[in-house]
Amino acid sequence: MKAYVFPGQGAQFSGMGKDMYDGSDRAKDLFKKADEILGFEISKVMFEGSAEELKETKVTQPAIFLHSTILAELMDDFNPDMVAGHSLGEFSALVANGTLNFEDGLKLVSKRAMAMQKACEAEPSTMAAILGLEDEVVEKVCNEIDGVVVPANYNCPGQLVISGSVKAVEDACEKLKEAGAKRAMVLPVGGAFHSPLMEPARVELEKAINETTFNQPKCPVYQNAVAKAVSSPEEIKQNLIDQLTAPVKWTQSVKAMMEDGASEFIEVGPGKVLQGLVKKVDRKMPVSSGSFE
Template sequence: MNAYVFPGQGSQFPGMGKELYEGSEKARELFDAANDILGFDIKRIMFEGTKEELKETKVTQPAIFLHSVALALTTEELKPDMVAGHSLGEFSALVANKTLNFEDALRLVAQRAMAMQKACEQNPSTMAAVLGLSDEQVEEVCEKANGVVVAANYNCPGQLVISGANEAIEHACVLAKEAGAKRALPLPVGGAFHSPLMEPAREELAKAIAATTFNTPICPVYQNVDAKPHTDPEEIKANLIAQLTAPVRWTQSVQNMVADGATKFTECGPGKVLKGLIMKIDRSVETDAV
């Protein structure tokens, strides 16, 4: 069975999508439509912008979504038996399995990005990667740390990202090293994604999602919040809203997809981050990237 997976924030790079745009009429249509929907020249920033410009949440999220979806929709052999996306990538996955159309999904991604940016400005916060501890050890570190800090991204065994208030993250990094972590380092992100500090963004996104049409998909999406397969549009909506303040259970999603018959994973999007994580989660499956 073929699983298609879609990356999240952090996989952007200057020049992303340019080759695709120049080589595919379908991709050109999507990129040109995106400029109209977003109301700014995302093409220019993707093709010619600096790393700094691309790092802004309001740019990064639509850029990665656009690149990922354009790759998926211009791949002739795109016949997914199941899909999943890491955080933002869940929106790309929902276009690939026809739950959302491209235009509605891009509008939601843009609203999500703006809401998250606002939440970051309200609550100065960050994230940190912890390497070399078990999930349970990292969860224990978060409980002991002073202030708001939670496990945010279960990326693969031995690699977990934590999220929270700045001082709480600093304290948690110290505790993680004391517990034997190989590394515990703050990440260059604008805020505490997938933590309770994203509550204002979750409320804003909930309204936008409620007003959007979700179709019955052609195959299940394994969602971040519970790592389980979903095909019911109302369940998918609820999980997508909950995702902003809940952890990304990527390790568990991949394990469940394999248990349900996935033999090949294809990453659609900029970079090959997910391909690398999947190889660490389960070496028995075939991995590819387009």
């Protein structure tokens, strides 16, 4: 069974999507449609923008979404048995499996990016990567810290990202080093994604999601918030709303996909981060990047 997975923020690069735009009329149409929907030429920023320009919130999330969804559209043999996306990538996965149409997906991603930016500006907050500790140890230390700090991304065994207010995250990093973490490093991000500090963004996105049509998907999506196969549009909607303040259970999702019969993982979008994470769960699992001819 083929599992298609879609990357999240951080995978962007200058020139992304240009090969698709140049090689396909369909891609050209979709990029032009995206420029209209967003009200600025995101295609130009993707193809020619600097790393700094691509890091802007209003650009990053839609850019990765566009790269992934247009690539899925162009792939000859795109016929998923199951899909999943890491954080932002969940929106790409939902377009790829037919739950959301392209336009609605893009509008939600744009709204999500802006809502998250606002929440980041409301309170100084950050995230940190913790390497070389059992998940349970990280969870226990987070619980003991004063202030808001929670596990945010269960990326793969031995790699967990925590999220919260600046002081609480720094305190947790010190404690986690004492507990034997190989590394505990604060990340260069603008906010505490997938933590209770994203509550204002969750409220804003909930309204937009509830006003959007969700269709019956062609195949199940393994969602970040629950780490299991979901096919009900109503459940998908709720899990997508919960996702902003809940942890990304990526390790658990990959394991669930394997248990349910995934025999190959194809990463659709920029970069190869998810292929590496899948290999950390099972190094024998075949992985590849989606491509178009």
